Amino acid sequence: MKDKKRAIAVPIQSFNKITDEIYSITLYDQLIAGHAHSGQFINVLVPRANDILWRRPFGIHRINADTGTFDIVFKVVGRGTKALTTIKTGDKLDIIGPLGNHFTCPPDINEAIMVAGGLGIAPFPLFIQDTGNKNIQYTLFYGTKSKNQFCSLDFFNTTVDNRFLATEDGSFGAKGFITDSLERYLKGLTAKDGKYIYVCGPTPLLARVKQLAHRFNIRAQVSVETMMACGFGACMGCPVPLEKPAKDGRKYLLACKDGPVFNMEDIVFDE
Amino acid sequence: MKDKKRAIAVPIQSFNKITDEIYSITLYDQLIAGHAHSGQFINVLVPRANDILWRRPFGIHRINADTGTFDIVFKVVGRGTKALTTIKTGDKLDIIGPLGNHFTCPPDINEAIMVAGGLGIAPFPLFIQDTGNKNIQYTLFYGTKSKNQFCSLDFFNTTVDNRFLATEDGSFGAKGFITDSLERYLKGLTAKDGKYIYVCGPTPLLARVKQLAHRFNIRAQVSVETMMACGFGACMGCPVPLEKPAKDGRKYLLACKDGPVFNMEDIVFDE
Amino acid sequence: MSNLEVKIGNLELKNPVTVASGTFGYAEEFADFFDLNLLGGIITKTVTLEPRHGNPPPRIAETSGGMLNSIGLPNVGVQGFITEKMPFLRTLKTKVIVNVAGKVGEEFPEIVRILDDVDGIHAYELNYSCPNVKEGGLSFSANATVAEKLTASVRKATTRPIIAKLTPNVTSISKIGLAVENGGADAVSAVNTFVGMAIDLETKKPKIATITAGYSGPPIKPIALAKVFELCQKISIPVIGIGGIASTTDALEFLVAGATAIQVGTANFYDPCASVKIVQGITGYCRENNIEKISDIIGSLNI
């Protein structure tokens, strides 16, 4: 989908604290609810407190085409997300979106291995909604710091075939990094055809998954996060370094315009 | 009273919209409730929205020594006062105060002629509370732009002997400037001994009252407003020009430290 | 309707509101958001002789109310610009000003000569002042002699209007302004970004890969306005004001200080319609204040 870009004030249908420091917002926008795909994001003008300059990007988490609404989930990590907690149901939120490209499913896929770290879970409900009509087995690897940091588990209860959870402090699921669970799983796989990894999360997790995908020779798509001043290709502030120059000679692609989803093998993580 | 300066977070006992764009806040602080005098002010750290840097000064409007509370009243005129409307009862407000000097009554006073323009009404309830034990006749001249801009009229109903109200648009009281009413009143006065003018309001009003006080040869005290970066004598940003150099040679006094109350005849209005 | 037209040399803008180089891409990035033809003019991202990749990440950081950037002038080079970007720009019914920069002085007239054969370009802005490239960059407009010579060399290469974009990171911006005026510039634009820096305390690394970077946005406005005022007092050619302009009030302040036109920069990022809102705001201001022509405001500072 090539979307016409738009800055629009959309009604806040509901705003909820869903777990420790994590909130969800349901926004009414027929266009996004009708057309957006997993990996795409919106860029939100947060309330102008705390000397904030830029918008803040958030992935489209889930859509409800019937009600014309969609959800984002976010975690309070700094001044922008803190300011965002002051919104109220009934207000409008000024957003730009849908922005960016999205995850894609190759025709030969039989298993989607989703790997999420923390709020990296954001695109995956929509991923399942997007692709649910295909004959795919869904396997979810989802790790957080601690028990009270998971979100949308209900959704995944009924939609994924396999679920691996881990917490760094061991308060829920396996103790340790979710990539350890992933590694065990990949080791145990007999056939690799038709398996595909989709990953979103903090950079160290992405870098580790890249190693694993390479080692086990499984294709992977990744949704990256970078700082974004604009989100729509105007500032050139969001470069993603490439393993080797693109066909047009570029050494960097732009996370907001050429991404946020990339083929794992194409890009470099600076760790 | 020579107060020890203090920056303190005081509980917001209540916060109310009292009329068009005008709000009152009741704050709990035994020291101010017990000791402050009319003309003194507090300097308020408003919620840090809208790129605000400085505190905002507000006069102490009224005190309730029994409950240990005092009121300020303010009008929304810009970004600071707008941000101030987001406070909530039960929160704390970070203030510095009491600051500044105050109105004084000479022993020979028999009539206090209070002249207020708009929010210049702020110090006068406390003025009456301060001086009410003396044998003074209180005359109030109170002008605003329009009917819905008056505040604390109830208080004055029961405390002043004479009341003159005016609005610029004629929607309440006399039509025109309150200084016109004052001029008529001063013209009608037979004896001038023991009469004293106390005035607070926008600079053009002060300048006009200065002329009248001079013309009718009545002593006057004025509470001035200037921009204030600190409010406690540190920035030297609030100079008030003197008619003639002070005893120590100074050409300017500081509104926050030497004022905000001055003898009308000592200071120059730049209009 | 008030007359909002202004003239920069013999370049006529329908209104004084333009957009700053590097903050508006090649205009196409904003075409979905509003009718670009409502703007007085568009200034492109800097074009260089050869294509450039730009600097490694991180290139941007948000500060208190402003931002740092060290993008490093990534662009497809002048030939790529002509084939890839000009076709869209040529469809616009507003003035197109191409911002150019050379690695060395000689490249400036060279690029301008190449572009001079291309239709649909109305003027050049010479980026003498990017603090984020190793080669040249700042130095072109930190030294009056260099700036004058460079301008004179470009002057010989084109009859189209040339606007010298000045750095604020100098002791006396008006000295540089006088130098480029002598060199034959039709106008100056000021200011480019300030050299700034931020540090990530956790990693103890600079927040931008190139250590220092260009500082922009609302926090620079008071300094930019003082620089623009200084230029307006001292030089005879028009001054285009830039620096932290985010609202109609900001824009009008620059005009009152003497700027003939303004550029909206960083504000485009968080509000892609910021520039057109300022066009509307100025229109409204003139109507409400019965201002017949915008030139009545320009330089109307009451001192």
Place this chain on the structure above:
Amino acid sequence: MSNLEVKIGNLELKNPVTVASGTFGYAEEFADFFDLNLLGGIITKTVTLEPRHGNPPPRIAETSGGMLNSIGLPNVGVQGFITEKMPFLRTLKTKVIVNVAGKVGEEFPEIVRILDDVDGIHAYELNYSCPNVKEGGLSFSANATVAEKLTASVRKATTRPIIAKLTPNVTSISKIGLAVENGGADAVSAVNTFVGMAIDLETKKPKIATITAGYSGPPIKPIALAKVFELCQKISIPVIGIGGIASTTDALEFLVAGATAIQVGTANFYDPCASVKIVQGITGYCRENNIEKISDIIGSLNI
């Protein structure tokens, strides 16, 4: 407890947190708010040879997150300072640094000579850089030769440490830094305010009576930090960092960039306890990060 001591020449501060001239009065103004002896040092409002009235109002204006001031150095003059302000300052158990300025160059050593007979003064800060006085002001530190000579003349007048306070309104602050180092300064402090301006659209008047004014507060921090970093890279004497410092994080960024100490300025106005909070914040930071001595942080930038 970590060791927070730092040395500025042979001046020992118990911690690197001091307060900027003109933002802390003569310390007495803040005595009610907290125990002044917790600070590393106190820098007084500028003292001049003769008393000064200061500039006419309006002297201050609030901008987006920052402020403009043109106070004009009102003060009681050096004799008044000695009789009226020193008695209180002498009671303090922290270092007292007297900031001095001359109308003409010769007044600097003259004032310092007068103060040199006075007990309780630990160092001088030379205000070469006030943008708000007609006489001299900026020019003393905008020119390297002038700055060097002036410093040398003060050097001859005293054995107490001298700190040259530099203006940021120059092309190369490190050139001036080198000059005052050569002139014999024990340290530099940077930066003073930036030349800035704001206009009241309704009256079309500048918001400050002197038209341009000094810009300070959080918005200048990124530029100030870049200037301090430049100085630390290029000169050998200690640098005291100033500019928009309002939090512990801000202060630590300057130390990491190489500053030996810092000054809290504009933040004192809205939070009179800002400086002591930073002392506490740095103490806490060192404890949590097992930093034995503050000098391990200074200049620890990871590049």
